Amino acid sequence: xxxxxxxxxxxxxxxxxxxxxxxxxxxxxxGDGFIxxxxxxxxxxxxxxxxxxxxxxxxxxxxxxxxAWRVRIGRR
Numbered sequence: 001x002x003x004x005x006x007x008x009x010x011x012x013x014x015x016x017x018x019x020x021x022x023x024x025x026x027x028x029x030x031g032d033g034f035i036x037x038x039x040x041x042x043x044x045x046x047x048x049x050x051x052x053x054x055x056x057x058x059x060x061x062x063x064x065x066x067x068a069w070r071v072r073i074g075r076r
Contacts, residue, residue, distance in 0.1 A: 004072070008037040018045060025049075025057065025073060033074030035062065041069050049073075 007024055009017045017038075024034055036042065041064065049057050056076055063070040 004032075004034055006035045006037060010037060010039045010068075018048065021045065021073075022052075025053070025075065028075040030075050033058065033072050036069075036071045036073055038069045038071075039067075041065065042071060 005024075007021065009020065012020060021036065028034070036045075046059055049059065058072070058074040058076060060072040060074075061069070062072055
């Protein structure tokens with residue numbers, strides 16, 4: 001897992017974050033993933049993934065604050 005790409009969205013404007021993350025996910029091959037780094041718990045993003053990509057993704061918290069949240073998002 002340590003060689004997976006990291007997508008740090010903290011410096012990205014909030015309105016651009018979700019489209020960027022979904023583009024990154026769309027480019028994944030089955031079994032691949034990336035590490036998302038955010039400045040807050042990305043729970044709303046999780047719910048959006050669940051609504052739009054049900055059973056197509058994995059979601060694993062690697063770090064849960066307080067300064068940064070790191071989540072591995074993978075393609076099933």
